[in-house]
Amino acid sequence: MLLSLGINHKSATLEVREQVAFSSSQMALALEDLTSLDEVEEAAILSTCNRTEIYCRLDGGGERLVLEWLGNFHRLPIDSLEHCARWHRDGEAVRHLMRVACGLDSMVLGEPQILGQIKGAYQLARTHHTLGSDLERLFQHTFAVAKQVRTETGIGENPVSVAYAAVNLAGRIFDDIRQSRALLIGAGETIELVARHLREAGIQGIIVANRTRERAQTLADEVGGVAIGLDELENALVCADIVISSTGSPTPLLGKGIVESALKTRKHRPIFMVDIAIPRDIEPQVGELDDIFLYSIDDLNDVISENRRSRQAAADQAEEMILANVSAWQHERRVRSAGDLIRRHRHQAERLRAEAEAEALAALSRGQDPERVIQKLTQQLTNRLLHGTTSRIRAASGAERVDLIQAAEELLIDDSALHQESP
Template identity: 70%
Template sequence: MTLLALGINHKTAAVEVREQVAFTPSQLEAALAELRALPGVEEAAVLSTCNRTELYCVTDSQGEGRILDWLGRFHGLGDEDLTRCAYHYLDHDAARHLMRVAVGLDSMVLGEPQILGQLKDAYQAARQHSGLGGELERLFQHTFAVAKQVRTETGIGENPVSVAYAAVSMASHIFDDFSDSRALLIGAGETIELVARHLHEAGVRELVVANRTRERAERLAGEFGGTAITLNEIPHALERADIVISSTAAPLPILGKGMVERALKKRRHRPIFMVDIAVPRDIEPQVGELSDIFLYTVDDLHEVIEENRRHRQVAADQAESLIEHGVGSWQHERRVRGAGQLIRRYREQGEGIRAEAEAQALAQLARGEDPQRVVSRLASQLANRLMHGPTLRLREASGAERHDVIAAAETLLIDPSAPSQDA
């Protein structure tokens, strides 16, 4: 079986494409069930964030095509749309990719810490919905250990800069003084929590958190002295907001062009800075066409992110080295496990031969045959049956000039310390 990592990310596809293949939390159970039901797919996990959708599977040699076809069918996309922007990795390359993702080396913001938590969530979801078997279970656990080592031994996580930080940093280029600004945050997840923290530390005048459930909004807003509202109250809050940053898991946009137009009239066209971090997007793209609206998506944060990348490159190089060691360790353990299965089958075969020979010898003894002759016959039968298969295949290998097989057989079968008949 083959380990496969298949997906698209911010490097291969624009947000317009990524949002079409994103999985909402409510879709994960059905998606994992369908993936596992595909012919040849034994294990599966799904990672879906604003910057990437990736499928990790243990499958047969034909699995990649089936899985890519399934991804298109699940989201109603044509094969060409996905093939243009999809990438895939196999076996040790797939393991390396997963480890690089886990430590933030493949992220838009180099070394950003959120992806590890998102990956752990994907792992737990796959476990909960029976997507994991031994292969992916061991790979994820090994990956988490490597990620912990990278965070401990390098500076990749020092002064963490996330997409949330980049969004607030971009806002600071427009608003010289946050103490005069009011912010509306839509969502109550980890990203919005980071945004709220950065804005609070920057001294924003007023913070409003809008969420589908008021309770979650209240918990987050209360931490930073803000106000909590539901999504239905957004139109009124929008009239007072100078900054709007949104990151939810909603399948459809929350802010439409008409709602924003009405808010601008109430504001007498005072400008609003908006950042849509969500994938799928929370803010209709047409909102960006309005005068006095400065709308940015997660793909527009590159300048801030590139500055972060330059500062972290030394730590990233150290992380790459640790990951290579981690991949090598994983490959070694995988080979050992593969040999373990072969050893178990070989010992079971030998045990079967032994048990059969023993039963025959005991039956002969029970009939009163001479014990010395029975033991001698038992030893001869065991030796002949154990040597017959390897001897036959060695002759075949010699005739086919398979010198590699013959050399391996000498290592495996000949014990230099064993007594010889000539001794």
């Protein structure tokens, strides 16, 4: 059974989502631990600011097994996750992954970043050898569908991302964003988008802070900014009117104390903050301070809802394309399943043929009559090839399994061959 288990922005609060998120340093261990379960044949894990999702192929077991693993890995009680977990099985799991890849399940309808994040999850699972043929083909099929949707619908036109929404909200709060300075914490894809949007808005200055200063410098060079390390955050806060943060840090980078100190030095000039990270980079208590306007990723809904309305027609078209591709995937999977059965059947027949051939050759080497050897060979081969099938047909008949008897007749009996005249 194919299964997807997810906890996302639609089903869970920010507090829950950050508890079940996987950091990059945890992912290898998580994949190894998950696939060590006897029932889990293949697995991939997607963990972003808005969702944690597990895609796997199960041999037995069920949803509860995967949910228990998720809770145990993060040391969370299962009861606290049951109400916000969402399961999809087989065809619905395929449809769900395709919808996610196309941005149809995102907070920002049609946003393109999620496809790159899914590709990252796929590559990581490949690197750690937790993908088998089913998930490998599913991800490849999904990538093709996402490309088709981007090409043939307007879902990607006038893109609105979480990064854009954050900058748009800043523009609403400040009378003239061109007179402001921004501190960006992180140097990943989301912060890169934020930096570009801010530069296009004509912001006065940008400071990029990152754990790896070289990455911060690369981004700062692209947008005409300044790069610093995380150890310089306190000084940078003093001159920042806008703070937007999105890192993979497992613990907050900005606490109430450091922000309060910066406000005193700024003589209480307000700071607008958006924390896009999961887990959060900015302690929620920072929002209690006067002159701090702190927003989380869940607070961007007003900006994002405008995007959803404008893209709904393209989304409806994309949904139809996905349904067609789910059917194509299921058909392909059934064909592959039959192919595996055919290969096993041929392998069994080949083994019986080889055994009969070896016996016949041995008889010829002992000088036995070739005609009698051939007769015996054909008799033995026919008996051996039919023995298992006829035994199971008799057993099915005795058990009154009419369905199996009818299937056997359809699969085994070739009426056209029976009615051919002998030459």
